[in-house]
Amino acid sequence: MMGTLYGVSTGPGDPELLTLKAVRILNECRTIAAPRKKDGTSLALRIVQGMVDMSSKEILLLDFPMTKDKLLLRANAERIADRICEVLKNGDAAMLCLGDASVYGTFPEIGMRVAERGFRVETVPGVTSFCAAASGKNLPLVSGDVPMQILPYGCEHFAERLRLPGSKVILKCGTHLPELADLLKGSDQLQYAYAVENCSLPDERYVPLEEAETCGYFTLCVVHADA
Secondary structure, three states: OOOEEEEEEOOOOOHOOOOOHHHHHHHHEEEEEEOOOOOOHHHHHHHHOOOOOOOOOOOEOOOOOOOOOHHHHHHHHHHHHHHHHHOOOOOOEEEOOOOOOOOOOOHHHHHHHHHOOOEEEEOOOOOOOHHHHHHOOOOOOOOOOOOEEEOOOOOOOOHHHHHHOOOOEOOOHHHHHHHHHHHHHHHOOHHHHHHHHOOOOOOOOEEOOHHHHOOOOOOEEEEOOOO
């Protein structure tokens, strides 16, 4: 019987933010696929190791090129899907996804291709980095009928979208914090904003936007709806 591919969301970093369903599925799957960095380490794998015994698991480390070239990304997704489908012929597998798999994640592209090859695919939701960041501040992201935008830094019409009313979450902004701070200052929103680097990880820190500096890849910014 062919296996199922589970896209398992790991949450932003704290292993205790893994859901009970995620832990159960990871315990049941014989193969765990995880994205790795250029140095060979995997943050997603490190997160789940805090809650799941991985000693008997087959580990597939996956490489994702840091590029916007759609042809390269498509070819890489095809290669990964091929590898995972071979594994699924012998049982279930889980692919780890930082945060929530449905929010700017790599899993949907892989899952779609695996499903096209006739395998069952299921996505397991998780805690997003921006929800965890807001909880760390004990402040709501949004309330009542106020709208909220989730923006990757530099997306189309970014400056215009930033000026719209409501709360904003800006992702992938670590190396652009000084520029982002200038944009927020220009639209009188800087006093309502905060940035978080490495949310829920041991080296988490809240970065004052008034003294913005270049931060790491896992940095996000929240702008309160009071603006």
